[in-house]
Amino acid sequence: MEKSEINTDEFCPEYAGLRRNMKPRHLLMISIGGTIGTGLFLGIGHTIHTAGPLGTVLAYMAGGLVMYLVLLCLGELATAMPVAGSFQTYATRFISPAAGFATGWLYWMSWALCIAADFTAAGIIMNNFYPEVPIYIWCGIFAGFLSSLNLLSVRAYGESEFWFASIKVFAIIAFIIAGAGLIFGFTSNGQALGTSNFITTKGLFPNGISAVLLTMVFVVYSFQGTELVGIAAGECENPGENIPKVMKAVVVRIIVFFWLAVIVLAATIPFTEAGVLESPFAHVFGITGIPYAKMIMTVVVLTAALSAGNSGLYASSRLLWSMSQEGNAPAWCGKLNSRGVPYNAILITVIVACASLITKAVAADTVYLFLISSTGLTGCLIWMVIAVCQINFRREYLSRGGAIEQLKFRTPLFPAVPIMAFIANLVAILALYLAAEYRNMLYCSIPVVLITYLVGVYHNRDKRKKGNIDKKNYSQQVGIK
Secondary structure: OOOEOOOHHHOOOOOOOOOOOEOHHHHHHHHHHHHOOHHHHOOHHHHHHHHHHHHHHHHHHHHHHHHHHHHHHHHHHHHHOOOOOHHHHHHHHHOOHHHHHHHHHHHHHHHHHHHHHHHHHHHHHHHHHOOOOOHHHHHHHHHHHHHHHHHHOHHHHHHHHHHHHHHHHHHHHHHHHHHHHHHHOOOOOOOOOOOHHHOEOOEOOOOOHHHHHHOHHHHHHHHOOOOHHHHHHHHEOOHHHHHHHHHHHHHHHHHHHHHHHHHHHHHHOOHHHHOOOOOHHHHHHHHOOOOOHHHHHHHHHHHHHHHHHHHHHHHHHHHHHHHHHOOOOOHHHHOOOOOOOOHHHHHHHHHHHHHHHHHHHHOOOOHHHHHHHHOOOHHHHHHHHHHHHHHHHHHHHHHOOEOHHHOOOOOOOOOHHHHHHHHHHHHHHHHHHHOHHHHHHHHHHHHHHHHHHHHHHHHHHHHHHHOOOOHHHHHHHHOOO
């Protein structure tokens, strides 16, 4: 068959309403902001304690590779079809409407819970400064603040997130420089720590290789958020030209920042102490003798929490808006204000996030624990969905006579890259079964995923019966020729 130019916009048509006012630098920082959160600044100590110094470095290198494979897949999809629904819309189009339904709602709920956790982290930090003000008051203040930023305009949101994320990036760069001084002896005391921490009294892997595998799902989770670039593509200026550039920039910056920061932490903090430190970053800054190290890192962690919550609110509201356009969410979620912002989708996301905070206060060991556990695997599942969508998109594109050279961003080594991305995320999920304390996440997540998918099957069957989707459009949506 003769290769011809194909309009890939026809695969996933864009819904009108949102405005393409986001600049490439905003797109870059949104992805970085959604990825670098409190998990890196506070949670990495637990990984070092569990996997050991060398195990942690290897785990983050593997996690970075998995992220790279997934972004290679998403890059091709988002460049060819830059829609606000991103992988939710792709799942509907290239897997099934039920898969798209489940993908959208699981991802939205996961972000709503993450936003609630970010509100809590920021509230705890401010409560340390002003103990007379209850944490829930601070959560309410931050909820109102981030909602206002998102309701103003996409440019206001993008600009605020650019500066939020910039603070985190500058802090990590400063940390890497300070840590390198400790490792190579450039600090005032002149004593080089070297790499002695990597060889423990229990060997290179103090808790065994299985401990490294066990941490993989949490390491992969720490890289999640980079996929936000796909959702933001729906409001990016000149997506065909800018998205490939931003994708490459995201990969380089995230991997460099994470890997170098992890190497510094593993080299400067004994693994036996890492799990009990309130903030490993503040600890390293304190060793260097930098004054007010704890205060500086407290501000950075506060910014990290607000930045991650800001990115999450943006992503989840756009996803909800897109689902409403497809009939998979209430129509009122698709209403836009005069600035092209889905205000109802933003407000309902904030309300659900705050409601989950209530369950944390009154039912932390039951309802809240179930909510957190049931969405714990969502990130890995979404990455698996992206890999499957890329395979199906490429195959259909070729079957229609499309030329690979005409794609502005091409996933290399097809289909090896998406297959490896799928398998790696599946292994990270299955590794949870190795530890009894984490099996609850599997036991809660799997039924929720299946139930959500079955609801999607019923929902789309009901829509067809009621005539909300005519036969021709539905056939185009699911790829029936």
